[in-house]
Amino acid sequence: MRKILFAGLVSLLPATAFAQEGEPAPSVDLPMADVTKVMTAAVDGFIRPGYDAFYESAGKMTTAMKALCEVPSKANYDAAKGAFRDGAVSWAHIEVVRVGPVIEQNRFERILFYPDRKSTGLKQVQSVLSKVDETATDPATLGTKSVAMQGFGALEYVLAGTGSDELLKAKNSYRCRYGAAIAGNIANVAKELSDIWDAPDGIQKAWEQPGPDNLNFRTGGEAITALLGILVHGAEAVRDQRIETFYKGADKAKFPKQALFWRSENTWPTIKGNLEGLSTLLEKSGMVELLKEKDRPIVAATQAQLKSMIELSAKITPDLEKAVGNAAERKKLDTLLADGKDVIAKLNDGYGGAIGLSSGFSFADGD
Amino acid sequence: MWRGEAIDRRGFLKAAGIAFTAALSPRSLMALERTDAVYASGFRAPDGSFGVATVSERGEIIDRVALPARAHGMAYSTATGRTVAFARRPGTFAMVFDPSRQAEPVMITSPEGRHFYGHGHFSPDGRFLYASENDFDGNRGMIGVYDARDRFRRIGEFDAHGIGTHDMTVSDDGKLLVIANGGIETHPDFGRTKLNVDRMEPSLVLLDAKTGALIQRHRLPASLKQLSTRHLDITENGRIWFACQWEGARNALPPLAGWFSKGEDLSFVPLPEETTLRLGNYIGAIAVNRRDGVVGLTSPVGGAAVTLDAKTGAVVKEETVREAAGVAPAAHGIAVSSYDGQFNETRSKVAWDQHIVRLG
Numbered sequence: 001m002r003k004i005l006f007a008g009l010v011s012l013l014p015a016t017a018f019a020q021e022g023e024p025a026p027s028v029d030l031p032m033a034d035v036t037k038v039m040t041a042a043v044d045g046f047i048r049p050g051y052d053a054f055y056e057s058a059g060k061m062t063t064a065m066k067a068l069c070e071v072p073s074k075a076n077y078d079a080a081k082g083a084f085r086d087g088a089v090s091w092a093h094i095e096v097v098r099v100g101p102v103i104e105q106n107r108f109e110r111i112l113f114y115p116d117r118k119s120t121g122l123k124q125v126q127s128v129l130s131k132v133d134e135t136a137t138d139p140a141t142l143g144t145k146s147v148a149m150q151g152f153g154a155l156e157y158v159l160a161g162t163g164s165d166e167l168l169k170a171k172n173s174y175r176c177r178y179g180a181a182i183a184g185n186i187a188n189v190a191k192e193l194s195d196i197w198d199a200p201d202g203i204q205k206a207w208e209q210p211g212p213d214n215l216n217f218r219t220g221g222e223a224i225t226a227l228l229g230i231l232v233h234g235a236e237a238v239r240d241q242r243i244e245t246f247y248k249g250a251d252k253a254k255f256p257k258q259a260l261f262w263r264s265e266n267t268w269p270t271i272k273g274n275l276e277g278l279s280t281l282l283e284k285s286g287m288v289e290l291l292k293e294k295d296r297p298i299v300a301a302t303q304a305q306l307k308s309m310i311e312l313s314a315k316i317t318p319d320l321e322k323a324v325g326n327a328a329e330r331k332k333l334d335t336l337l338a339d340g341k342d343v344i345a346k347l348n349d350g351y352g353g354a355i356g357l358s359s360g361f362s363f364a365d366g367d
Numbered sequence: 368m369w370r371g372e373a374i375d376r377r378g379f380l381k382a383a384g385i386a387f388t389a390a391l392s393p394r395s396l397m398a399l400e401r402t403d404a405v406y407a408s409g410f411r412a413p414d415g416s417f418g419v420a421t422v423s424e425r426g427e428i429i430d431r432v433a434l435p436a437r438a439h440g441m442a443y444s445t446a447t448g449r450t451v452a453f454a455r456r457p458g459t460f461a462m463v464f465d466p467s468r469q470a471e472p473v474m475i476t477s478p479e480g481r482h483f484y485g486h487g488h489f490s491p492d493g494r495f496l497y498a499s500e501n502d503f504d505g506n507r508g509m510i511g512v513y514d515a516r517d518r519f520r521r522i523g524e525f526d527a528h529g530i531g532t533h534d535m536t537v538s539d540d541g542k543l544l545v546i547a548n549g550g551i552e553t554h555p556d557f558g559r560t561k562l563n564v565d566r567m568e569p570s571l572v573l574l575d576a577k578t579g580a581l582i583q584r585h586r587l588p589a590s591l592k593q594l595s596t597r598h599l600d601i602t603e604n605g606r607i608w609f610a611c612q613w614e615g616a617r618n619a620l621p622p623l624a625g626w627f628s629k630g631e632d633l634s635f636v637p638l639p640e641e642t643t644l645r646l647g648n649y650i651g652a653i654a655v656n657r658r659d660g661v662v663g664l665t666s667p668v669g670g671a672a673v674t675l676d677a678k679t680g681a682v683v684k685e686e687t688v689r690e691a692a693g694v695a696p697a698a699h700g701i702a703v704s705s706y707d708g709q710f711n712e713t714r715s716k717v718a719w720d721q722h723i724v725r726l727g
Binding site: 005020021022025026027098103104105115117118212213214215216217218222233236237240241357358359360363364365366367 | 411437439455456485504533556557558559560561562564565590591597612616617618619620621622644647649651667668669670671684685686687688689690706707708718720721
C-alpha cells in the first residue's frame with residue numbers, strides 16, 4: 001500500500017488542470033518476468049547463500065578463537081588464523097553487496113571498519129588491549145562499543161599485531177577473550193543479515209518482485225539498475241579502496257601499511273574474494289539474459305577480465321612492502337589497476353548502455 | 368527576466384568581442400547570432416572526456432572548454448561574465464573560465480581535508496565565489512569563500528550547519544547565503560557511498576553572507592528525515608524554492624518540492640500523486656523563470672520535466688523527457704537537457720550533465 005507522507009506544514013493548493021505530454025519514460029524498461037527471474041536468481045543464488053556462508057564461517061571463527069583461548073597451543077593458534085582467513089574471504093565474497101540491510105545500523109562498519117587513514121581502529125584496539133576492560137570480552141557489550149574496535153580489523157590485530165605472542169602464553173588471556181568476542185560479534189551481525197535476507201516476506205520478496213507497492217523498487221528497471229550498481233560499485237571499491245589505498249602507480253607515493261590485512265598477509269586473498277564475488281553475482285543472476293543477442297558479448301568479456309584479475313591477484317606476493325617495492329610485482333599491480341578500470345567501464349557503459357542507460361550507469365546516478 | 372542583471376545574447380556578444388566570434392566556426396557563429404539566450408552545461412563526450420559547453424537556446428553547441436574530470440553544477444557572474452564549473456562530488460577542482468575566452472581559466476583546488484560538493488554561487492557584484500564543500504573528517508558541510516579579484520584565492524569558510532551540503536545560492540541583495548544540506552554523509556574514502564541513509568539529517572539554512580552567522584535553519588520533521596533537500600533557486604520576490612530526493616521507502620509519496628522565505632516556515636507543494644510518481648520521488652534539478660513566473664523540475668529517474676506556477680505551486684505542464692538532466696530559465700518557459708544529448712530542440716553527440724546555467 002502506498003503511503004502519503006505529510007510534513008504537517010503543507011500548503012493546501014487547488015489541483016488544477018495542466019498540460020501533460022507523453023507517457024512516463026524510465027531509462028531502463030525491461031519485461032517484468034525477465035527482471036523477476038534475474039532478481040530471484042541474484043537473491044537466491046548469490047546474496048542469501050553469501051550471507052549464510054558468511055554466518056557459518058563467522059561461527060567457525062568464533063569456535064576457533066574459543067578453542068585457542070581454552071588451549072593456547074601452536075596448532076590452535078594456526079587454526080584460529082586459518083579461520084580468520086576463511087571468515088575474511090567469506091565476507092569478501094558478499095561484501096560487494098553494499099546496499100540494503102548491511103549499510104543500515106552500522107552493520108558494515110561493525111564487520112569491517114576500513115579504510116581507516118587515521119588509524120582510529122588501531123588506536124582504539126591498542127587502547128582496549130592496554131587495559132583490562134571485561135565488557136570488551138562479551139560480544140553483546142562489545143557490539144555497543146565503537147565500530148572501529150569490533151570487526152575484522154580488530155581481530156586481525158589481536159591475532160597478528162604487536163603482542164600477539166601473548167595468545168600462546170596463558171589460558172583464557174584477556175587478549176584472546178577479546179578476540180573471541182570480536183569473532184562472536186561478527187557472527188552476531190552475520191546472523192542478523194542472514195535472517196533478514198532469509199525472511200520470506202522481507203527484503204527477499206521486495207527484491208524479487210518489483211512493483212507499485214514495493215518498498216525498494218517500483219519498476220523492474222529500478223531493480224536491475226540497482227543490481228548493476230552492486231557490480232559497478234563493487235568493482236570500483238576493489239580498485240579505489242583496496243588497491244589504490246596503498247598503490248596508485250609506480251610514480252606515486254606508496255603506503256603498503258595502509259593495505260587491508262597487510263599484517264596477516266590476507267590482502268590478496270580478500271581482494272580475490274571480492275573479485276570472485278563480482279564474477280559469481282554476474283554469473284548466477286543470469287543478467288546476460290536481459291541483453292539483446294548482439295550485446296551479450298559484453299558479459300563474457302567482463303567475466304574474462306575478472307577471471308584474469310582473479311588469477312593475477314593470486315600471484316602477487318603477500319608481502320605488501322615487496323609488492324610495491326619490486327618492479328616485477330608493481331607491473332602486476334599496474335595490470336590489476338588497468339584491468340579494474342576496464343571492468344568498471346564494461347559494466348558501467350557496456351552493460352549499462354545495453355539496458356538503456358544511454359550514458360552509462362554512473363553518469364545516470366543523478367546527485 | 369531571469370535572475371540578476373540580465374544580459375541577453377547581444378550583451379553576451381558585446382562582452383565576448385570580435386576576437387571570440389572570429390574564432391567560432393560558421394555553424395557556431397550562426398547558432399550564437401540567432402539565439403536569445405546562451406547557456407553553459409557540463410558534458411561527457413563520446414570518447415569519455417569531460418568538458419563544459421556554451422549552448423544556444425535551440426541547444427546548439429557554440430563553444431567547448433575541456434575539463435580534467437566530470438563537472439556537476441555551474442555558477443555565472445552577471446557582473447563579470449566569469450563562469451565556474453564545479454567538480455562532481457567528491458571532486459577537488461573548480462574551473463573558472465570566461466565563456467568569451469578573454470581571460471585565462473583559473474583552476475581552483477579544494478584545500479586539504481575538503482572536497483567540492485558540486486555547487487556554488489557568485490556574490491551579486493562578482494567579487495566573491497561561494498562553494499559548497501565537505502569537511503569530510505569533521506562530517507560537516509562548509510561554504511568556501513573565494514576572492515574573484517585575487518585569482519580566486521580561498522579567503523575563508525563558513526559552517527553550513529548541516530551535513531551533505533549540496534546546492535547553495537545567494538540572495539539578490541547579496542546578504543544571504545541559502546544552503547541545501549542534503550543530510551547524507553559521504554566520505555571520499557568510500558567514493559559516492561551514502562553512509563547514513565537510515566540516519567539522515569536534511570536541512571535548509573540561511574547564513575549571513577558577510578559573517579557566516581546562522582540566521583535560520585529548517586530541519587525536516589521525523590516523517591521526512593529521508594527527504595534529501597538538495598537543489599535551490601530564488602524568485603524575484605525572494606521566495607526560495609527547493610527540490611528534494613527521497614531515500615526512503617519506494618512506495619511512499621513524499622513531498623518533493625517546496626518554498627520558504629526569510630522568517631517563514633517551509634511550505635511543501637502538494638504535487639498530484641501522478642506527478643510525484645512521474646518524478647520517481649527524485650528531482651535532479653530546479654530552476655525559476657522569473658519573467659514567466661514558473662519553476663522547472665527535472666527527474667532522470669522518472670524521465671520527466673515538470674513546470675510549476677511559481678506563485679501557487681500548481682502544475683502547469685508535464686513532459687516526458689527520457690533521462691532528463693538540467694533545467695534553466697529560457698526566453699519563455701524552461702530549457703531542458705538530457706543525459707542522451709537532447710538540449711531543447713537539438714540532439715548533440717554528448718551526454719549533458721545534471722545542471723545548466725544561463726549566461727545571457
